Amino acid sequence: MDIQRIDQYAKEMIFEAGKRIRDAFSYDLKVETKSGANDLVTNIDRETELFFIEKIKAFDATHKIIGEEGMGEKVDSLEGPVWIIDPIDGTMNFVKQHRHFFITIGFFVDGIGKLGYIFDVMREDLFYAIEGKGAWYNDSPMRKLQPLKIEEAIIGINASWVTPNSYLNHEKMIELIHTIRGTRSYGSAAMEIAFVVSGKLDAYISMCLSPWDIGGGTVIAKEVGAIATNLKGEYFDFLNPDTFIIANPSIHQKILEHYIEEK
Amino acid sequence: MDIQRIDQYAKEMIFEAGKRIRDAFSYDLKVETKSGANDLVTNIDRETELFFIEKIKAFDATHKIIGEEGMGEKVDSLEGPVWIIDPIDGTMNFVKQHRHFFITIGFFVDGIGKLGYIFDVMREDLFYAIEGKGAWYNDSPMRKLQPLKIEEAIIGINASWVTPNSYLNHEKMIELIHTIRGTRSYGSAAMEIAFVVSGKLDAYISMCLSPWDIGGGTVIAKEVGAIATNLKGEYFDFLNPDTFIIANPSIHQKILEHYIEEK
Known part of the structure; x- marks a missing residue:
């Protein structure tokens, strides 16, 4: 091919x-x-x-x-x-x-x-x-993403996910946004993923995305060293909707371990 | 002059x-x-x-x-x-x-x-x-802003303000974001104000802005019919930091009355 x-x-x-x-x-x-x-x-x-x-x-x-x-x-x-x-x-x-x-x-x-x-x-x-x-x-x-501390991170996250919801323990998400430097929300998963792979954001988290929202982005992610998984840390299967995180490799595991608690 | x-x-x-x-x-x-x-x-x-x-x-x-x-x-x-x-x-x-x-x-x-x-x-x-x-x-x-229902509104608001904070009853803010169509957050007050005056957002709310963040924006607001006040509904004095809301005139009062409860 x-x-x-x-x-x-x-x-x-x-x-x-x-x-x-x-x-x-x-x-x-x-x-x-x-x-x-x-x-x-x-x-x-x-x-x-x-x-x-x-x-x-x-x-x-x-x-x-x-x-x-x-x-x-x-x-x-x-x-x-x-x-x-x-x-x-x-x-x-x-x-x-x-x-x-x-x-x-x-x-x-x-x-x-x-x-x-x-x-x-x-x-x-x-x-x-x-x-x-x-x-x-x-x-x-595009350059490989450079490591950073979680306290310096700017993360794409919708305000809904820090309020009581059926997916996640929102108290943990509140801890997350009080730990990092700031949040952004653009209303387009593709935009937030593009910003993560180019180092303009350090992570993007969503409770429900479809294969077409992230298919292209995950290929770019791999080339720059960003890690893209569902919120269990598993690879997205690209046939069904799922939770999603894409992050700078230095903070991906830390976010999942310390701040994500699925219901 | x-x-x-x-x-x-x-x-x-x-x-x-x-x-x-x-x-x-x-x-x-x-x-x-x-x-x-x-x-x-x-x-x-x-x-x-x-x-x-x-x-x-x-x-x-x-x-x-x-x-x-x-x-x-x-x-x-x-x-x-x-x-x-x-x-x-x-x-x-x-x-x-x-x-x-x-x-x-x-x-x-x-x-x-x-x-x-x-x-x-x-x-x-x-x-x-x-x-x-x-x-x-x-x-x-630029056109005068057209009326809309609060359920159709997209509002610029930082995720922090829907978590427990010292300025506002955050439970009311949670009600607000569950009522509207969506939220955005861009990390620049001037950008969010520019988006409100041009109808790209329907409101923007912040707990603390300075005169220079909003001085220019309030002049544009007046010409397109957007309403810009502090969260008590009073005019900003432009000499001190204060709370801030700029909104489409059809939802400004409703947001203040139903969703903002200052501590």
Whole structure:
């Protein structure tokens, strides 16, 4: 399998999809159909997924596709080549903010992540990786993450997870946020993962993510040394939703041991 | 007083300061002095404030200046023309993320906000307003905020404020975040205020902000109909730190009445 060629094809698809979204979007901005914003987003989301499916099937009809919008076939195993696609991660940001939404794509072969992409559609910023070759932010190689103390960490975490909830002992999460330097929350898992792999955040924690939210990100994670698991410390299976943490390797285990207590 | 001329001068200052910061910053990125990042930021912060002070004094030496870095004279009244300046809001973002930091400036006369600016240094995006004339995002006029239900609101709030704290009954804040659609947290008050005035967020709440964090933002708020007060619903006095909320007018009062209980 020619991974370089697939990488090239994937990038071309992503840039083209990004342009299509920006074009559809700027048209909407002009016509100001505010009341129809949700429908418009659903349409753009689905059209973008269909665009990816058509492109991938044209490339190789045997490749399987797992997509957020469920426009492809049902996939129940990661055997062979599988694309995991989120055409627009951060839908609310797309509607209200006109920024902070992302295309994210992972390409797996027999369950092993080969290629990963997180694309900031409005900034036209691409974070990507090729398994075993490294990770890049646009044209610059990304560095391995540097160790830090947990007290210096900035962590992406939604405020809900520090309030009583059915997933976690929230008292432990309160201890965590009182220990670290600060928290952020952007409303897009792909954005928070992109920030972790590039050292802009030191961890990101979520109680429930789907394979398409993290597929591309986990491939980039491996190349920069970030550790991505569920909250039990196990690898995500990429077929079902699960809890999720991605972190700088110097604090991943410490967060799981000291601050995460699943119910 | 020729407000249009002052507006023109202010914008020129801001764009020039932004360029100086980006230049200093890209030099740092090249030399990769990671260990000295904090010192570098302190220096850029101070140099930028000094730059503004010199520019303003050259324009009119009688204008007073309140700045975060305290490089100007002591100001204990808002009488006459007063500039309120934060040369870099979002210092941690500046250090770690190389984005999401802002110059924000307010120009007041006898305590009345006349001009307000929030400038995204890396994106080169300017949100600004002239009292009574309107507000702009770059060259586009900003619209008055449209009413919404609290259940639809996205609110900027730090996770700390939904945990036990000395300012507020956090149980009420938990009720708030369970009522609304979502929360965000960006690590820059100026960014969150810019997002509220442009309808990208519907409110932003903080337990402690200083005059320079919000001076410029409150002038923009007025032009788009956002309401900015402390958490008692009173106007900020711009000489002392205080609690703060800026919100879409349809939910400001509701948040204060139902969800804020100061200790």
